[in-house]
Amino acid sequence: MSQYSIAVLAGDGIGPEVMQEANKVLDAVEKKFNVTLNRTAYPVGGYAIDTEGEALPSKTLLGCEQADAILFGSIGGPKWDTLPLEQRPERAALLTLRSHFDLFSNLRPARIYPGLESLSPLREDIAKSGVDVLVVRELTSGIYFGQPKGREGEGEEEFAYDTMRYSKREIRRIAIAAFEAAQKRRGKVTSVDKANVLVTSRLWREIAEEVAKDYPDVELDHIYIDNATMQIMKNPAQFDVMLCSNLFGDIVSDECAMMTGSMGLLPSASMNEDGFGLYEPAGGSAPDIAGQGIANPIAQILSAAMMLRFSMNLNDAADAIEKAVVATLEAGVLTGELLPADKRSQAASTSQVGDEIVKQL
Amino acid sequence: MSQYSIAVLAGDGIGPEVMQEANKVLDAVEKKFNVTLNRTAYPVGGYAIDTEGEALPSKTLLGCEQADAILFGSIGGPKWDTLPLEQRPERAALLTLRSHFDLFSNLRPARIYPGLESLSPLREDIAKSGVDVLVVRELTSGIYFGQPKGREGEGEEEFAYDTMRYSKREIRRIAIAAFEAAQKRRGKVTSVDKANVLVTSRLWREIAEEVAKDYPDVELDHIYIDNATMQIMKNPAQFDVMLCSNLFGDIVSDECAMMTGSMGLLPSASMNEDGFGLYEPAGGSAPDIAGQGIANPIAQILSAAMMLRFSMNLNDAADAIEKAVVATLEAGVLTGELLPADKRSQAASTSQVGDEIVKQL
Ligand SMILES: CC(C)[C@H](C(=O)O)[C@@H](O)C(=O)O
Ligand SMILES: CC(C)[C@H](C(=O)O)[C@@H](O)C(=O)O
Numbered sequence: 001m002s003q004y005s006i007a008v009l010a011g012d013g014i015g016p017e018v019m020q021e022a023n024k025v026l027d028a029v030e031k032k033f034n035v036t037l038n039r040t041a042y043p044v045g046g047y048a049i050d051t052e053g054e055a056l057p058s059k060t061l062l063g064c065e066q067a068d069a070i071l072f073g074s075i076g077g078p079k080w081d082t083l084p085l086e087q088r089p090e091r092a093a094l095l096t097l098r099s100h101f102d103l104f105s106n107l108r109p110a111r112i113y114p115g116l117e118s119l120s121p122l123r124e125d126i127a128k129s130g131v132d133v134l135v136v137r138e139l140t141s142g143i144y145f146g147q148p149k150g151r152e153g154e155g156e157e158e159f160a161y162d163t164m165r166y167s168k169r170e171i172r173r174i175a176i177a178a179f180e181a182a183q184k185r186r187g188k189v190t191s192v193d194k195a196n197v198l199v200t201s202r203l204w205r206e207i208a209e210e211v212a213k214d215y216p217d218v219e220l221d222h223i224y225i226d227n228a229t230m231q232i233m234k235n236p237a238q239f240d241v242m243l244c245s246n247l248f249g250d251i252v253s254d255e256c257a258m259m260t261g262s263m264g265l266l267p268s269a270s271m272n273e274d275g276f277g278l279y280e281p282a283g284g285s286a287p288d289i290a291g292q293g294i295a296n297p298i299a300q301i302l303s304a305a306m307m308l309r310f311s312m313n314l315n316d317a318a319d320a321i322e323k324a325v326v327a328t329l330e331a332g333v334l335t336g337e338l339l340p341a342d343k344r345s346q347a348a349s350t351s352q353v354g355d356e357i358v359k360q361l
Numbered sequence: 362m363s364q365y366s367i368a369v370l371a372g373d374g375i376g377p378e379v380m381q382e383a384n385k386v387l388d389a390v391e392k393k394f395n396v397t398l399n400r401t402a403y404p405v406g407g408y409a410i411d412t413e414g415e416a417l418p419s420k421t422l423l424g425c426e427q428a429d430a431i432l433f434g435s436i437g438g439p440k441w442d443t444l445p446l447e448q449r450p451e452r453a454a455l456l457t458l459r460s461h462f463d464l465f466s467n468l469r470p471a472r473i474y475p476g477l478e479s480l481s482p483l484r485e486d487i488a489k490s491g492v493d494v495l496v497v498r499e500l501t502s503g504i505y506f507g508q509p510k511g512r513e514g515e516g517e518e519e520f521a522y523d524t525m526r527y528s529k530r531e532i533r534r535i536a537i538a539a540f541e542a543a544q545k546r547r548g549k550v551t552s553v554d555k556a557n558v559l560v561t562s563r564l565w566r567e568i569a570e571e572v573a574k575d576y577p578d579v580e581l582d583h584i585y586i587d588n589a590t591m592q593i594m595k596n597p598a599q600f601d602v603m604l605c606s607n608l609f610g611d612i613v614s615d616e617c618a619m620m621t622g623s624m625g626l627l628p629s630a631s632m633n634e635d636g637f638g639l640y641e642p643a644g645g646s647a648p649d650i651a652g653q654g655i656a657n658p659i660a661q662i663l664s665a666a667m668m669l670r671f672s673m674n675l676n677d678a679a680d681a682i683e684k685a686v687v688a689t690l691e692a693g694v695l696t697g698e699l700l701p702a703d704k705r706s707q708a709a710s711t712s713q714v715g716d717e718i719v720k721q722l
Contacts, residue, residue, distance in 0.1 A: 090557050121484050121594045143504075143525060149560050159528040160564035164504060167520040194608070196451050199510050203521035226611045229590055230619035233482045247555070250587045251612060258591035 003036040004312050007067035009044040009060065012089065013285025014295035015073025021297035021354030022071065022304045025321060028358045029308070033317045040067070045075025045089040045285075055080075055092035061100065069311035070097070071304055072280035077287040099140050103270040103278055104170070105177040106137040106249065107306070110256035110266060110282075113329055119261030119338060122233065129237040133256050134185060136178040136241055137249025139270055141170045142200075144246045164200050166245065171207040173273065178243035179215040188219045188240035192228045192248050204245060229255055257282050264296030264337060267303035269310055277311045279303040293349045296335040298325055301357060324360035328353065331360075364397040365673050368428035370405040370421065373450065374646025375656035376434025382658035382715030383432065383665045386682060389719045390669070394678045401428070406436025406450040406646075416441075416453035422461065430672035431458070432665055433641035438648040460501050464631040464639055465531070466538040467498040467610065468667070471617035471627060471643075474690055480622030480699060483594065490598040494617050495546060497539040497602055498610025500631055502531045503561075505607045525561050527606065532565050534634065536572040539604035543579045549601035550581050553589045553609050565606060590616055618643050625657030625698060626686075628664035630671055638672045640664040654710045657696040659686055662718060685721035689714065692721075 006026075010019040026037050042060040049055050055075070064070050075089040085091055097103070111132040112120055120127035146163035153159050175191075182189045191208040193201035205222055212220040223231065225248045231238065232255050244252050257266050263283040271277035281299030289295055302325060309318035329338075333356040336347035348356070367387075371380040387398050403421040410416050416436070425431050436450040446452055458464070472493040473481055481488035507524035514520050536552075543550045552569040554562035566583055573581040584592065586609045592599065593616050605613050618627050627643035642660030650656055663686060670679035690699075694717040697708035709717070 085557065085563065088557070095558075121487055123482050123484055123488075126482055127484075144558050146522065151560060151564065153528070156530040156533070157528050158564075159526055159531075160561045161507065161524055161526040162559045162561050163522055163524055165520055165522040167514070167518050169517040170520075172517070194611075196446065196449070197456075197505050198523045199512060200521045200523050202446065203512065203519075226615040229612050229616040233594065233616065233619050250555075251590050254587040255590040255594065255616075258594050 001034055001036060003038065004068045005038040005040070005066065006307070007064045007070045008039045008041045009070060010041065010073040011045040011075040011285065012047055012077050013074055013287045013290040015045075015075065015285055017291070017293060017350050018281070018295055018297040018300040019071070019073045021350060021357075022300045024354045024358055025301050025361070026304055028361050029317045029321070032320070032361060033314065035314065035317070044072075044093050046077055046080040048093070049080060049083075049087070049089065055087065055089045056096050064097065064101070069276060069307045070278040071307055072278050073300065074281060074283070074285035076285050095144065097278055098270060099145060101276055101278070102140055102272045104138060104140040105174060105271045106139040107181065107269045107271075108135040108137060108253040108257070108266070108282055109133070110135065110253070110260050112260050113262070113265070113326070115329065116262055116338060118340070120259060121261055122236070122259060126234070126236065129235070131236045131259065133236060133239045134181055134241045135244060135249055135253040135256055136174065136181060137244045137253055138170065138174040138246050139249075141166055142246030164198065164247070166200050166203060168203065168207055171204050172211060175208050175211040175243060178241050179211055179218050182218045182241040183215065186240040187217055189243050190239055190241070191220065191222050191243040192225050192252055193222060193245070194225050195222070196224065200245070208243065225251070228252055232256060232259060253282070262338060263299070264335065265298045265302070267299050267306050269303070269306040271310055275311055277307065279307040293351065294336055294347065295350050296337060297350050297354050301325065301354070320361055321357070324357045327360040328356045331356065362395055362397060364399065365429045366399040366401070366427065367668070368425045368431045369400045369402045370431060371402065371434040372406040372436040372646065373408055373438050374435055374648045374651040376406075376436065376646060378652070378654060378711050379642070379656055379658040379661040380432070380434045382711060383661040385715045385719055386662050386722070387665055389722050390678045390682070393681070393722060394675065396675065396678070405433075405454050407438055407441040409454070410441060410444075410448070410450065416448065416450045417457050425458065425462070430637065430668045431639040432668055433639050434661065435642060435644070435646035437646050456505065458639055459631060460506060462637060462639070463501055463633045465499060465501040466535060466632045467500040468542065468630045468632075469496040469498060469614040469618070469627070469643055470494070471496065471614070471621050473621050474623070474626065474687070476690065477623055477699060479701070481620060482622055483597070483620060487595070487597065490596070492597045492620065494597060494600045495542055495602045496605060496610055496614040496617055497535065497542060498605045498614055499531065499535040499607050502527055503607030525559065525608070527561050527564060529564065529568055532568040533572060536569050536604060539602050540572055540576040540579050543602040544576065547601040548579050550579055550604050551600055551602070552581065552583050552604040553586050553613055554583060554606070555586050556583070557585065561606070569604065586612070589613055593617060593620060614643070623699060624660070625696065626659045626663070628660050628667050630664070630667040632671055636672055638668065640668040654712065655697055655708065656711050657698060658711050658715050662686065662715070681722055682718070685718045688721040689717045692717065
């Protein structure tokens with residue numbers, strides 16, 4: 001029987017309660033697919049700051065190093081927003097994990113599920129046009145990590161600076177990830193850049209073109225980031241895979257997520273070249289609704305499915321979870337934010353949704 | 362009688378035909394407001410490349426230097442897209458003009474006009490919520506112009522880099538522009554940054570807070586760029602003035618423009634500290650519809666109104682043009698892209714719209 005070990009980092013806000021449901025589903029997967037998924041919980045984020053004095057304690061990092069994958073909840077909240085930037089949960093934990101494990105390949109799917117179109121902020125005809133985008137975001141380089149970064153000078157001429165930077169190697173590996181994904185989808189990659197202004201973007205375009213030659217069955221086109229934010233609104237169905245640098249991917253993936261109108265449904269994967277990965281919901285820690293048992297656990301559960309698929313190659317189990325989620329949505333077992341205001345009283349709780357998904361499995 | 366001189370740079374694509382309508386309106390303003398608006402046309406963009414060998418000939422630059430303002434059409438098109446970046450119309454003409462005249466303050470209003478809500482790609486209830494945003498974008502610094510920029514190294518480790526850079530002075534003057542604008546509007550500034558990642562953004566936030574102290578009647582809040590692109594879709598009516606760096610303003614202003622669903626109505630102003638400015642439509646050169654007499658001239662005409670207001674202090678004339686435009690929209694004299702598909706046969710031509718605005722004046 002195959003065995004895997006998973007570092008479970010539930011974090012802050014709704015993290016712990018949605019993680020509980022993901023664990024239920026993973027328990028069910030163990031039985032149904034005859035596999036052992038050993039899970040160990042570690043503190044992270046604001047909770048770790050409060051209990052251990054830092055957002056990413058060394059025992060957490062060590063636990064992640066020993067695991068096959070990290071299942072991540074969400075971190076941060078107003079309580080820790082006044083800390084110096086370097087100590088805040090997002091930077092100290094999330095950005096550190098990304099760069100420590102070289103998790104350069106971030107996959108963020110965004111689709112509008114049939115029947116849930118009315119949640120989209122887009123016009124009905126656009127929401128119903130068949131929206132299913134995969135944003136492939138470079139996650140360990142670009143302006144997030146580029147050096148130098150700092151502040152210099154004095155008085156009004158004091159200035160701050162950041163460096164956007166990409167090597168051919170860094171661009172090539174994320175481009176390959178995008179083309180590989182497109183081959184399994186609808187065969188189209190749209191590369192997002194600002195090549196009319198940025199030197200980095202010109203290199204990006206050059207390498208995307210080079211990689212495209214190895215994928216004759218995949219179509220490549222290029223779009224400027226400003227135009228991309230427009231086209232996502234006007235005609236999102238035109239996109240299959242969107243290939244983005246770190247900063248542009250941050251922007252594009254969030255706009256795509258919002259366009260679906262159902263952030264609570266969207267998972268994400270962040271992987272390195274060895275198949276190790278961190279899997280987390282696209283939404284935030286939502287401190288305003290934490291602890292009430294009303295948060296949607298589906299993004300966390302679908303993140304677990306991505307983990308089974310990409311880090312453990314358990315494709316059948318991943319497929320089964322994804323099908324059970326669709327069945328649950330179709331059965332109308334929905335948390336409040338997915339329901340029209342006048343039907344919120346019929347909302348299912350966090351754990352009812354988790355139970356239904358287990359049942360559908 | 363007051364006299365002003367205007368450098369008219371019509372450019373490429375639909376530029377010349379919409380500029381003709383703006384000129385009609387300015388002719389009418391001269392008569393009605395007893396003012397002389399001397400206009401001299403100069404070549405720019407792809408047209409100037411074809412006729413003079415460069416996108417911004419020195420006689421054009423000289424003409425602009427001698428004028429009180431630049432009325433700009435639009436430039437670029439597929440014909441010139443294969444030129445080296447530095448010679449292309451956008452960079453060689455537009456970016457050069459911006460930096461040569463230190464046009465740091467870019468104002469891009471985006472509103473959804475009553476009656477035109479169905480053009481918006483947003484859901485009806487959102488489109489009807491009273492959307493009227495002014496994006497104030499820093500235009501002469503940031504990652505567009507920051508040095509160093511370049512390429513280094515060899516093989517797969519060859520890398521490209523750009524520098525995002527802002528001084529306190531640069532941030533302060535654009536923040537002041539935003540607060541001044543908000544005072545005349547609904548008293549709210551939302552500053553867009555990525556302060557959880559960028560050092561530049563932290564300085565940006567710091568200076569925005571400092572400037573806010575001088576405007577106790579204006580409310581300031583901060584939003585991350587990724588969240589901004591979401592909120593523009595979900596609830597654009599929450600925004601009054603959005604204060605943005607160069608790159609973030611490029612993205613945010615285009616998303617706001619698209620959200621209105623009527624790019625052909627949106628003007629923009631780019632000004633320096635002396636009141637000198639370049640005024641241009643928010644949309645592009647639209648080579649696909651150029652020369653057919655179907656382009657919407659309103660963005661160009663409203664750009665002329667902004668010019669009268671900001672560079673010539675002719676507020677009455679600017680008000681009159683803006684009212685005439687609203688009256689023209691209400692009278693239903695609309696170019697095709699503003700009409701539902703089944704009513705396009707009743708579309709007004711470019712010159713009919715110009716004539717109607719003159720009549721309403
Ligand atoms: C928290 C922040 C640093 C992070 C990012 O910008 O990468 C977040 O927005 C995300 O997209 O995961
Ligand atoms: C053409 C391009 C360089 C320009 C920019 O990004 O500033 C354009 O997108 C704009 O917004 O005016």
